[in-house]
Amino acid sequence: MTIRVLIADDQELVRTGLSMILDAQPDIEIVGQASDGNDAVALARRLRPDVCLFDIRMPGLDGIQATRMLAGPDIQDPMAVVIITTFDLDEYVFDALRAGAKGFLLKDAGSELLAQAIRAAANGDALIAPNVTVRLLHAFSGAAPSPVPQPIEPLTxxxxxxxxxxxxxxxxxxxxxxxxxxxxxxxxxxxxxxxxxxxxxxxxxxxxxxxxxxxxxxxxxx
The missing domain is CATH 1.10.10.10 (Winged helix-like DNA-binding domain superfamily/Winged helix DNA-binding domain)
Structure with a gap:
């Protein structure tokens, strides 16, 4: 099956580059592009893509607000959203995941990881860039300890x-x-x-x- 993707980024050059990378994949099709968060939400609701690929900083609604409107905990039929950004800030990652994002990548992640994130989101999985995972652990290590849930079954x-x-x-x-x-x-x-x-x-x-x-x-x- 072909994965239908909507791209939203306020920079035309970035949108074009992402579109070229993903269109080169045999199982991915770009069905729409938006330059701001409001247009992204409207297009997503009209086109119902399999995956939305959103930048964080956009005019109007930012990518996290747009994600919350399409994939948040109160949405009955949430869409799959992957956040991609140049801004290497931990609070963005936490906010994106809380808003319902299925993935979080930096724009230097590379074409292979980008395609993997799109496919993972389309399959209902979440892919977080490995370097982001490690960085989040460093941020987490300074936080107050919280109760640790036990696994429902022992790990092999x-x-x-x-x-x-x-x-x-x-x-x-x-x-x-x-x-x-x-x-x-x-x-x-x-x-x-x-x-x-x-x-x-x-x-x-x-x-x-x-x-x-x-x-x-x-x-x-x-």
Whole structure:
């Protein structure tokens, strides 16, 4: 199936570049572009794309406000939104995730990770750039401690290894290489971790690992 994508960014050059990158993918089609948040929300509601790719700083509504209007907790039929930005600020990440975003990338993430984030969002998954995950952990480490929820089922040895690699900020492909397993197996383990830990995304998995001191390196075992 073709993934229909709406792009919103206030810079025409950026919109064109993102469109060219994604249109080059055989399973992705750009169905609309907007230069501000109000137009983005209106277009999204009219076109019902599979994924919205929003910049944060836009005239009118910003990307986080637009995300909240399309994917927030009060929306009955939420859309999948991925935030992409040049602004490397932790509060933006937290706000975007609270608003319902399915992904958060920096604009220097590269075409491969961008396409992965779009596909993940279309499949109902969340992809947070690995470097953002690590940075959030550093910010989190200075926060007041909070109760640590226990997993609904014990983690397997392999899940513990995947957990440690997610906490280190490794991508799925890097985890697969490190543990000598397939990419699909990594995705299966991450999905299981999200279920057992009640986590909504990779950042919450990594935070749980930090809280429970699971961030130590673990030797891969085939």
């Amino acid at each position: 040895e392999r899940e513990e290894q995947v957990l440690a690699d997610v906490a280190r900020g490794l991508s799925n492909s890097e985890i697969a290489t490190n543990l000598y397993i397939t990419l699909s197996t990594v995705k299966t383990h991450i999905a299981s971790l999200m279920t057992k830990l009640g986590a909504r995304n990779r950042v919450e998995i990594a935070i749980w690992a930090h809280q429970t001191e699971r961030m130590r390196d673990q030797s891969p075992r085939p």
